[in-house]
Amino acid sequence: MQTLRERKKQRTRIALLRAALGLFTTRGYEETTVDDIAAAVEVSQRTFFRYFANKEEAAFAVQEMVEAYYVAAVRRRPPEEAPMEALRRAVLEGWDGLSEVVESVVPVELHLRMYRQVESTPSLLAAHLRRSAETEEKIARVLAEREGLDVDADPRPRLAVAVFGGVMRVTERQWSQGDDFSLAGIRELTVSYLEQVGPALTESWRQG
Amino acid sequence: MQTLRERKKQRTRIALLRAALGLFTTRGYEETTVDDIAAAVEVSQRTFFRYFANKEEAAFAVQEMVEAYYVAAVRRRPPEEAPMEALRRAVLEGWDGLSEVVESVVPVELHLRMYRQVESTPSLLAAHLRRSAETEEKIARVLAEREGLDVDADPRPRLAVAVFGGVMRVTERQWSQGDDFSLAGIRELTVSYLEQVGPALTESWRQG
DNA sequence: TGTCAATTGTCAGTGGCTGTCACTAGCCTC
DNA sequence: GAGGCTAGTGACAGCCACTGACAATTGACA
Structure with missing residues (x-):
């Protein structure tokens, strides 16, 4: 510059x-x-x-930076960490470092408001989901490399990332529809949902 | 008529x-x-x-029917089946009944080709992912009802469906990029990937 | 300071999509 | 079975996202 x-x-x-x-x-x-x-x-x-390139790109320019930060965080995770744990910690790092990353361009609060706008605007949601899919592909490659696997021969990296991404999507959605619009709020929800996935998949939901 | x-x-x-x-x-x-x-x-x-309503709607009109069939299949599953097992069986029912559902409008082969077109066209992929998210919401509600839960109070139905949906997305993607474009091909891949998720999430990926 | 290159504005055009209005063809009643 | 009603259609005008082409401007740098 x-x-x-x-x-x-x-x-x-x-x-x-x-x-x-x-x-x-x-x-x-x-x-x-x-x-x-x-x-x-x-x-x-x-x-x-x-x-x-288009209207959509402006809407996601900040999100782009956040995602790059997240992917970098995954890459930085120590190799002895299990894949899912690495993803978990990287996401939390992401939320913790969000302000710093975003604030250089726009106020964090504006970015968080944009997050909710995305969830409530069909065309933006569609774009967001496709972008997320791209990010997941990047992360699957990072995981595969960490574990010394070939992404195209072994489906496990992509499967793990897709499962994790599914949970993150539910988190985003629920957060954007709740009434706690704080950064702390979505961080907490992330932790909570990640804790509940395992049991939700294996244990019975009845008579808690 | x-x-x-x-x-x-x-x-x-x-x-x-x-x-x-x-x-x-x-x-x-x-x-x-x-x-x-x-x-x-x-x-x-x-x-x-x-x-x-728009160009996109024409592209997904057949897919729409297939998804409705799938949701109905989930609803028909016996209530004693565990949630994930119900989803699994419903998806397989979906693949098995696909021809019958689709053929009334267009040749199955055309629909399968369209499937691949979706994966390779960014705007269509985005639309597909958003539509899938909507379908997942419907299914989460069906599961919640089956289990006697409130979807908005208990995140588990949405989490389970999101995880399952994540696996299905990887399946679709891999199938569309492989060279077995048959219905049997994607059915097999579905079974295979669903079998691998559990281990992929819990066991170590290293040294086989 | 003059030249070159990067940046921008203007203009014209394409494609998706919508509102409006008039017209036609199937439907329904007497 | 003639005539009125209405669903379905075509024609037209217009908005908005986006693109290519070319001219005008403005910073860089010798």
Whole structure:
């Protein structure tokens, strides 16, 4: 980030991002046109599309950073940890480091509000799920490497990641529909649900 | 299906569906315009949108039937079966009854080809994942009812379904990327992966 | 300071999708 | 079986996401 040009670009990008997330979370995603976002930052619509391939990409730019952080966290986990435990700890690291990662671009609170917007907007939810699937693929590869396996020959890394991802999805969804919108709230829910998966799969649900 | 009007409508709908799936699987989803589909059936574009809310809906109309069949199969499972076992058997019933369900509208082979098209088309994959999430919600409610639980108070039904769904997604994906495109192929893969989840989560992956 | 390259704006066009309105063809009643 | 009713359709206009092309501008750097 040296030259004036580069600084200017960075500023435009962040301004577009902030304007986009701000409008998405207040007015709604579908109700916000790309023209609205561009106008808010006083650039042309064409310029918006030079920074983001599409409207959706702007919505997930921050999430992108968070996911990269999470994948890196998995990669950093000590190799003696069992796969599921590594995923568990990495996710918690993710929640703990979220503020730091996000705050450099937008206020955490805005990002958390965006999270809920995603859950309540069908097209965004669809995009989110596809992106999650991509992230899961990356993580499966990391796990496979840790364990010295070939992802394409052994289904276990992908299976484990998919199962874990399923739990995370339920967590996100329940959090976004509850009334505790804090970072601590979703962290707690993560811990709680991960504890309950095992029993939920093996033990009877009746007469607790 | 009595009056001439109704029969005509049904025929138009199926013609649109067949034309759509045909074009999607040969030319590709993004490469097929709604105008193309309408032209193939010799109706106006506006008419297409009177039968399907959007292009995506045409792509998933058959899948919709299959999923409804699957949900019904879960509902039919005897209540003494453990939740995961009920899901397992219902899915297998689903594969077994697929031909019958699908063939009334389009050839099974076309539907299976569409399945693969979905996996390789980002926008379709996203839509598919969101639709799967909706189906999982329905199934979680069925399971909860079976077990006499409140879905919103007890996370276990949703967790179990999400875990199971995760495995199914890996199955679909691997099947669509392999070279056995038969119905038997995906059925076998389903059985195989479901057998491997348990061990994958609990046992060590190292030194066989 | 002048040249070059990166960045941006403008314009025109495509495709998905919607509202409106007029028209036609099947349906139903008398 | 003639005529009115209405579902289904086509034609048209318009919005929005997105793209390609080209011209104008502005920072970089000799």
